[in-house]
Amino acid sequence: MAEKIRVRFAPSPTGHLHIGSARSALFNYLFAKHNNGSFVMRIEDTDQSRNVENAEEKLLSSLKWLGINWDESIDVGGEYGPYRSMERLNSYQKYVDQLLEEGKAYHCYCTPEELEEEREVQLAKGETPKYSGKCRYLTPNQKEAYEKEGRKPSVRFKVPKDKVIEVHDIVRGKVAFESNGIGDFIIVRTDGIPTYNFAVTIDDHLMEISHVIRGEEHLSNTPRQQLIYDAFSWKSPKFAHVSLILNQDRQKMSKRDESIIQFVEQYKELGFLPEAIINFVALLGWSPEGEEDILSREVLVKRFPLDRVAKSPAVFDIAKLYWMNNHYIKEASLDRIVELCLPYLQKENLLPEELNEAQREWVNILVNLYREQMNYAQEIVELTKDIFVDELTYNQEAIDILSEEHIPVVLSEFNKQLEQLEEYIPAVIKQVMKVVQKETGYKGKQLFMPIRVATTGLTHGRDLPETLYLLGKEKVLKRVKILLTNKHID
Numbered sequence: 506m507a508e509k510i511r512v513r514f515a516p517s518p519t520g521h522l523h524i525g526s527a528r529s530a531l532f533n534y535l536f537a538k539h540n541n542g543s544f545v546m547r548i549e550d551t552d553q554s555r556n557v558e559n560a561e562e563k564l565l566s567s568l569k570w571l572g573i574n575w576d577e578s579i580d581v582g583g584e585y586g587p588y589r590s591m592e593r594l595n596s597y598q599k600y601v602d603q604l605l606e607e608g609k610a611y612h613c614y615c616t617p618e619e620l621e622e623e624r625e626v627q628l629a630k631g632e633t634p635k636y637s638g639k640c641r642y643l644t645p646n647q648k649e650a651y652e653k654e655g656r657k658p659s660v661r662f663k664v665p666k667d668k669v670i671e672v673h674d675i676v677r678g679k680v681a682f683e684s685n686g687i688g689d690f691i692i693v694r695t696d697g698i699p700t701y702n703f704a705v706t707i708d709d710h711l712m713e714i715s716h717v718i719r720g721e722e723h724l725s726n727t728p729r730q731q732l733i734y735d736a737f738s739w740k741s742p743k744f745a746h747v748s749l750i751l752n753q754d755r756q757k758m759s760k761r762d763e764s765i766i767q768f769v770e771q772y773k774e775l776g777f778l779p780e781a782i783i784n785f786v787a788l789l790g791w792s793p794e795g796e797e798d799i800l801s802r803e804v805l806v807k808r809f810p811l812d813r814v815a816k817s818p819a820v821f822d823i824a825k826l827y828w829m830n831n832h833y834i835k836e837a838s839l840d841r842i843v844e845l846c847l848p849y850l851q852k853e854n855l856l857p858e859e860l861n862e863a864q865r866e867w868v869n870i871l872v873n874l875y876r877e878q879m880n881y882a883q884e885i886v887e888l889t890k891d892i893f894v895d896e897l898t899y900n901q902e903a904i905d906i907l908s909e910e911h912i913p914v915v916l917s918e919f920n921k922q923l924e925q926l927e928e929y930i931p932a933v934i935k936q937v938m939k940v941v942q943k944e945t946g947y948k949g950k951q952l953f954m955p956i957r958v959a960t961t962g963l964t965h966g967r968d969l970p971e972t973l974y975l976l977g978k979e980k981v982l983k984r985v986k987i988l989l990t991n992k993h994i995d
């Protein structure tokens with residue numbers, strides 16, 4: 506019988522969903538869907554000092570926004586629960602006891618001060634610090650003495666000596682680690698709570714996880730986990746460590762790197778579309794067959810084999826992300842993009858909270874006109890600022906254009922025609938331009954440029970009749986009138 510594919514994304518609740526973690530989540534999700542498997546979302550919260558309040562909700566909501574939906578987790582349950590490590594403490598105990606009984610783990614009574622001292626001595630000698638194994642062979646009397654002192658033991662895994670630990674990684678092939686480089690590591694802290702390496706192994710085993718797909722930063726943890734699998738004679742899942750993400754300067758991405766938008770929540774706040782993020786993140790370290798870059802979720806699911814995940818680091822190219830999001834913005838329905846843009850305009854008090862029908866129509870035209878230029882929705886504010894500004898100032902280029910000889914003729918006619926207008930909509934404004942052309946004999950650039958510069962102060966811009974419509978009749982007339990009485994064009 507074919508192996509049942511079960512994968513998991515196992516974030517620790519330490520903050521918002523990072524874009525790198527979103528990639529791990531996505532690769533797991535795509536792999537599960539591609540193979541009709543199950544995608545498990547498990548919260549790894551045993552490192553309580555790192556846990557952050559509300560982080561769990563934030564992680565869940567970012568994943569939901571991206572549409573990375575899980576089959577089993579803390580909210581929907583499942584057969585392999587609980588899905589929060591701290592609720593699984595009872596499941597771990599039995600395995601800790603087993604390792605202790607079999608002599609594969611031992612109690613360690615070293616205090617943090619003693620461990621620090623040991624570390625400093627090793628460092629001073631130029632050695633890589635690792636636990637010396639001091640408590641490996643304590644006699645019952647020594648243990649009793651420590652207990653009497655009130656010391657609480659941690660539990661350490663006894664790392665076998667002189668062993669080569671082989672990890673089979675789908676992305677990297679065979680990766681070998683020397684056991685002598687790994688000190689006996691803590692599997693249960695003095696407070697009785699298991700560490701990540703222990704909990705993750707037990708959880709992955711009990712949850713029958715078939716593939717562990719995660720970031721390369723966890724590769725160095727894998728030999729420890731492999732040792733635990735071996736100690737229980739369990740078959741380990743297949744591992745796939747996805748390469749690091751580099752910034753544009755090809756440096757390892759750090760959480761303080763400002764050239765990268767770090768958290769999924771920030772993308773949402775800036776008005777990115779989730780499908781663009783999915784598409785972009787999927788290509789961070791995975792390349793489909795073929796050249797195309799725009800890949801829908803359905804196509805990604807269909808095409809996602811794990812063996813096309815790259816060994817070399819992925820470079821986070823923000824320009825590509827902008828391009829991709831812009832593509833999806835242009836593809837989306839106008840209603841959706843209007844809904845996305847509105848809050849940014851409202852927040853700047855450029856539009857009221859409640860829109861009447863005319864305002865709605867106006868904003869539809871506004872967004873439609875500018876969406877082609879938008880990398881993300883928040884940019885609507887900057888892109889449209891010339892539409893909202895009350896007083897215009899003309900730069901030298903504009904002044905020069907407005908000083909051309911034929912300008913008063915064009916502007917007066919335009920002014921005259923506008924004043925007579927009853928219906929001020931783009932189609933009618935377009936007609937007005939035609940009439941001005943007929944009446945003045947000026948056409949093309951000689952017609953459009955004066956009107957554009959006079960009403961917007963700019964020599965370039967979007968469709969002129971629509972821009973004039975968006976500015977509103979009153980503003981347009983006011984600007985034209987000021988110029989008609991201005992000495993520059995006298």
Ligand code: GLU
Nearest residue numbers: 515516517549705719723
């Ligand atoms: N809890 C780990 C983290 O947030 C996940 C490690 C793993 O996937 O094994 O980085």
